[in-house]
Amino acid sequence: MDSEITLRVDGAAHELTVDVRTTLLDALRERLRITSPKKGCDHGQCGACTVLLDGRRVNSCLVLAVTVGESEVTTSDGLAVDGEPHALHRSFVDRDAFQCGYCTPGQICSAAGMIAEARAGWPSAVTADVTEAPNLTDAEIRERMSGNLCRCAAYAHIVPAVAAVAEAEGVRR
Amino acid sequence: MREFRYERAADPAAAVALLAAAPGGAFLAGGTNLVDLMKLGVATPDLLVDVRRLTSTEVDDLPDGGLRIGAAVPNADLAADRRVRERYPVLAQALLAGASGQLRNRATTGGNLLQRTRCGYFTDVTTPCNKRTPGSGCGALEGVHRNHAVLGQTLDGPGTCVATHPSDMAVALLALDAVVLVLGPGGERRVPLAELHRLPGEDPSRDTSLRHGELITAVDLPPLDLASRYRKARDRASYAFALVSVAAALRVEDGVVADVRLALGGVAHRPWRATAAEQALRGRPTTEEAFTAAADAELAAATPLRDNEFKVPLARNLVVRTLLDLVEASR
Numbered sequence: 406m407d408s409e410i411t412l413r414v415d416g417a418a419h420e421l422t423v424d425v426r427t428t429l430l431d432a433l434r435e436r437l438r439i440t441s442p443k444k445g446c447d448h449g450q451c452g453a454c455t456v457l458l459d460g461r462r463v464n465s466c467l468v469l470a471v472t473v474g475e476s477e478v479t480t481s482d483g484l485a486v487d488g489e490p491h492a493l494h495r496s497f498v499d500r501d502a503f504q505c506g507y508c509t510p511g512q513i514c515s516a517a518g519m520i521a522e523a524r525a526g527w528p529s530a531v532t533a534d535v536t537e538a539p540n541l542t543d544a545e546i547r548e549r550m551s552g553n554l555c556r557c558a559a560y561a562h563i564v565p566a567v568a569a570v571a572e573a574e575g576v577r578r
Numbered sequence: 579m580r581e582f583r584y585e586r587a588a589d590p591a592a593a594v595a596l597l598a599a600a601p602g603g604a605f606l607a608g609g610t611n612l613v614d615l616m617k618l619g620v621a622t623p624d625l626l627v628d629v630r631r632l633t634s635t636e637v638d639d640l641p642d643g644g645l646r647i648g649a650a651v652p653n654a655d656l657a658a659d660r661r662v663r664e665r666y667p668v669l670a671q672a673l674l675a676g677a678s679g680q681l682r683n684r685a686t687t688g689g690n691l692l693q694r695t696r697c698g699y700f701t702d703v704t705t706p707c708n709k710r711t712p713g714s715g716c717g718a719l720e721g722v723h724r725n726h727a728v729l730g731q732t733l734d735g736p737g738t739c740v741a742t743h744p745s746d747m748a749v750a751l752l753a754l755d756a757v758v759l760v761l762g763p764g765g766e767r768r769v770p771l772a773e774l775h776r777l778p779g780e781d782p783s784r785d786t787s788l789r790h791g792e793l794i795t796a797v798d799l800p801p802l803d804l805a806s807r808y809r810k811a812r813d814r815a816s817y818a819f820a821l822v823s824v825a826a827a828l829r830v831e832d833g834v835v836a837d838v839r840l841a842l843g844g845v846a847h848r849p850w851r852a853t854a855a856e857q858a859l860r861g862r863p864t865t866e867e868a869f870t871a872a873a874d875a876e877l878a879a880a881t882p883l884r885d886n887e888f889k890v891p892l893a894r895n896l897v898v899r900t901l902l903d904l905v906e907a908s909r
Contacts, residue, residue, distance in 0.1 A: 406583050425584040425626075428613070448614050449681060461654075461683045467613045468684070471584055472606070472628055519679055527658040530674040530816065535663045551816035552678025 408471045414439060415483025425471045429478065430454045432470040441481040441510040445554070452553035455511035455518075456480050462518030464552075481510035484517060492570045493517055502566035504557035512553045516567045519549045523576040541577040543568065580622040586631075590761050590793055593627050598763040598791035600625040605793060607650065607689040610681050615694060619703045620710055633688065633795050637661065643801035649688030649794045653677070653747065656687060666799060668806035668825050672750035675810045678817050688794035691748055691758065691774065694785065695741035695847075696819055698722060708739050709782040716740065719883070725821060728882040728889045729846040732778040739782030740883060742844055743775055744819050749843035750808055752851055753825035756799050762792040771797075775848030782847070804829040804837055805908050809900045811892055820844035822889055824896045828904040835859045835868075838901075840876075842893055852876040855897065864905045866898060873897040 406425045411418055412432060421436055430447075433439045433456075442465050445453035449464040456465045457479040465478075484491040493513045496502070503509045520541075528535040531548045539545060546567050547560070555563060571577040587593035597603050603625030606612060615621035634648025637659050645661060656662060657673035677685065685693075694700065699707045699717035706715035716738040718726055726740040733740070748771070756771040774786050788794075804827035812818040823843035829836045838859045840852040855876035862868040873894040880890050 406581065408584065425582065426579045426616075447617065449610060452678065452680060455680055458683075462680045463684045464610070464680045467610050467681075469584075469606075469609060469613060472609070472630065474631075515680065518683070522654070522658075522679065525658065527654070528663065528670065528674060530671070532674075535657075535667050535670045535674070548816050549679055552680045 414478045423470050427470045428466050429468040429470045430465040443507055453508050453511040455514040462515050481513045496566040496569045500562050500566040502562040503559050508555045515553045520571055520574050541571040579616050582623050583625045586628050590632050593629050594761055594791055594793050596627045605629045607686040608684040610685045611693040618701055645799045647687050647797045651687045653685045654682035668808045669750040671808035672746040676746035690745055696744050697741040712783050723883045724885045727846045728880045730777045737780040739778035743848050749841045749849040750825040752849040753839040753841040754799055756797050759796040760792050761795050778847045805904050807904055822893045822896055824900045826900045830864050830908050835862050869898040869901045
């Protein structure tokens with residue numbers, strides 16, 4: 406079964422006809438040639454496909470494109486403003502927070518979503534008192550980023566890269 | 579992935595009618611489990627009825643002081659809800675102990691309850707599994723079963739199944755005496771959470787008591803006047819299913835247990851209400867000895883497999899530690 410859909414990605418609207426089995430990840434990569442979301446496991450386990458859907462991080466490999474509707478999709482590419490890298494892009498480069506780079510766009514989208522969650526006051530599994538506003542310690546960052554795997558194991562640099570931006574955003578004290 | 583028709587409905591009743599007329603169809607909510615199972619060939623619906631925008635995404639106060647959770651409330655939003663964090667910390671903690679940030683943003687309350695087991699034989703269509711393909715056998719019974727059930731399994735016959743229910747949230751909801759609101763072709767009914775999930779019995783293909791076409795529309799939480807807490811043991815520090823988990827609520831008066839709720843995850847085909855332990859605890863002093871005896875009373879029925887005997891002492895120790903933490907917190 407085919408369906409005509411409009412995908413709003415990084416500020417642009419794209420009309421396309423998709424087989425309803427098509428995931429958002431495959432629609433982005435194979436149909437729209439927007440390749441910053443990566444296909445790692447294709448089962449929602451590795452986080453390489455992470456995008457923001459109306460500002461919230463999701464695994465695009467588990468979202469059927471036909472269900473996206475009017476929602477705004479933001480990829481790592483779309484986080485750039487007027488061609489200038491996002492603070493997370495700069496921080497990852499400055500702190501050498503990758504080796505092969507395959508997981509990086511997913512890490513960056515996930516970190517952007519995660520910092521917004523912390524700004525909204527959401528607790529995590531390592532927040533001692535779930536009624537308190539979170540402080541993005543290294544342990545909090547590791548817990549909240551656990552849905553993004555890095556097989557080069559660049560975590561030792563990813564955590565400080567995310568921490569620097571969290572501090573600038575006022576969610577790490 | 580097998581081909582399917584994709585339909586939206588105007589309202590929940592229309593969605594129920596669509597699915598009731600399609601025996602091979604399924605509801606689609608967040609899709610975090612169903613889409614994966616479809617990729618694996620484990621789920622092969624010929625119709626998907628999208629219900630993600632049909633049920634409520636709100637958590638509402640109930641007149642009795644409880645909460646009504648819309649079926650479409652994402653796991654992340656429920657864990658972040660101020661009322662849940664203050665009044666039902668066990669539920670916030672259970673939600674936060676499950677999955678990843680990305681998955682919690684997409685997964686819904688109704689869908690979380692209906693997720694399927696992560697048994698490696700269930701998810702691998704090349705192996706026998708009575709839950710996926712009734713009558714094909716159980717690969718886990720003599721195979722890789724370190725993370726399988728120790729209570730309430732079906733250990734022989736055509737219904738053999740040693741799978742566990744994977745949800746953390748459901749364990750907390752069970753301890754909280756939650757009630758599931760269900761809309762079916764015949765109208766609405768209320769299903770206590772304790773009656774939602776099944777043991778495998780003779781038919782492990784059925785996880786729940788819901789009938790085809792029935793849609794979860796909301797979950798009601800009764801008010802809680804006990805301190806509560808969720809604790810989970812797993813192989814990784816984060817983003818792993820429970821080996822064993824405990825949802826506990828406790829009220830201490832004059833040094834004895836005035837009221838207690840206890841449920842276990844990762845030990846059975848359904849979230850396991852520890853009624854024997856609860857009974858053994860009421861009116862008893864809040865000591866490690868009394869808590870250990872109560873846990874042992876519950877676990878006396880355990881029938882662990884070759885490689886998961888460790889779950890029995892793990893469950894006992896988790897129960898004792900969680901109860902002692904609650905005593906400490908209520909001082």
